[in-house]
Amino acid sequence: MAELTSMINIGREMEKKLHAVGIGSAEELIHSGAEQAFLKLKGKYPSVCLVHLYALEGAICNVEFNNLSQSRKQELKEFSDFLKN
Numbered sequence: 001m002a003e004l005t006s007m008i009n010i011g012r013e014m015e016k017k018l019h020a021v022g023i024g025s026a027e028e029l030i031h032s033g034a035e036q037a038f039l040k041l042k043g044k045y046p047s048v049c050l051v052h053l054y055a056l057e058g059a060i061c062n063v064e065f066n067n068l069s070q071s072r073k074q075e076l077k078e079f080s081d082f083l084k085n
Contacts, residue, residue: 001025009055009065050080
């Protein structure tokens, strides 16, 4: 299994947080998906924000989070906004 830090956008701090919510490898993050991983993170770390969600999606898609498509960013923003309400 590949380490989380082998993925783009995932540093040591994000890796620690993901491990704390039960996601221990790149494969587990991919299987979980960005939204579900973000939900888990949000439950334990309420301060995680939209940028974290973008980073997770970018890691899964193997792109810098700034290079996600505008339509995907909008979908993720709507998901994040929904969780706030």
